[in-house]
Amino acid sequence: MVNEQHNLRSTYRAKRRALSQTQQQQASHDLIAQCQPLLSAGQRVAFYLANDGELDPVLLIQFCRDNNIQVYLPVLHPFSPGHLLFHAYHADTIMQANRFGIPEPVIHCQQICPLKQLDIIFTPLVAFDASGNRLGMGGGFYDRTLKPIARDGLSTRLIGLAHDCQQADNLPVQPWDIPLTKIITPTKIFCA
Ligand SMILES: Nc1ncnc2c1ncn2[C@@H]1O[C@H](COP(=O)(O)OP(=O)(O)OP(=O)(O)O)[C@@H](O)[C@H]1O
Numbered sequence: 420m421v422n423e424q425h426n427l428r429s430t431y432r433a434k435r436r437a438l439s440q441t442q443q444q445q446a447s448h449d450l451i452a453q454c455q456p457l458l459s460a461g462q463r464v465a466f467y468l469a470n471d472g473e474l475d476p477v478l479l480i481q482f483c484r485d486n487n488i489q490v491y492l493p494v495l496h497p498f499s500p501g502h503l504l505f506h507a508y509h510a511d512t513i514m515q516a517n518r519f520g521i522p523e524p525v526i527h528c529q530q531i532c533p534l535k536q537l538d539i540i541f542t543p544l545v546a547f548d549a550s551g552n553r554l555g556m557g558g559g560f561y562d563r564t565l566k567p568i569a570r571d572g573l574s575t576r577l578i579g580l581a582h583d584c585q586q587a588d589n590l591p592v593q594p595w596d597i598p599l600t601k602i603i604t605p606t607k608i609f610c611a
């Protein structure tokens with residue numbers, strides 16, 4: 420299983436990194452129309468900053484800001500190893516690189532949103548399948564952080580964002596993996 424996951428991660432990371440800048444920009448643009456029906460003013464929605472060829476939600480983030488939707492980004496939890504916090508992300512938010520080199524907001528406690536108050540969390544992924552299974556980068560960060568959603572019956576929706584080339588047939592599933600509610604690609608929507 421561990422070897423299989425390692426091989427799947429290399430294969431699908433290489434696929435998304437092989438996309439050209441033009442393909443990435445087109446995908447980022449097409450994502451707005453795909454996600455627009457799910458979004459409305461007043462919602463709290465978490466995104467991510469694209470890394471390693473991930474589908475880039477930057478245009479969708481701008482769409483949200485323009486439409487009075489509150490935008491959040493994951494931040495590595497300073498005291499709880501392996502967990503994430505969700506922090507407000509405004510045009511003037513001060514950012515710093517985390518230990519993976521990914522920019523994240525400098526934490527201001529009053530700008531952290533509890534998981535249960537988020538309407539939607541858009542997650543990046545390495546690979547997905549049509550049943551809503553998600554293979555991430557292997558740190559278990561989302562799995563640990565999102566565990567309370569099913570356990571406590573929260574209404575927060577988990578939506579994976581991916582390029583079409585990240586679809587796998589059937590991913591191996593581990594007991595701790597948190598399944599996605601939906602996966603949205605630039606051309607398709609999969610509801611688990
Ligand atoms: N809820 C949890 N409690 C404790 N350990 C966990 C939990 N979820 C995941 N892990 C640990 O994290 C490691 C990585 O998990 P996994 O391979 O599923 O990562 P991933 O889903 O690819 O990563 P991510 O969630 O960051 O996208 C596993 O070895 C597992 O032991």
Ligand SMILES: [Mg+2]
Nearest residue numbers: 555562596597
């Ligand atoms: Mg997992």
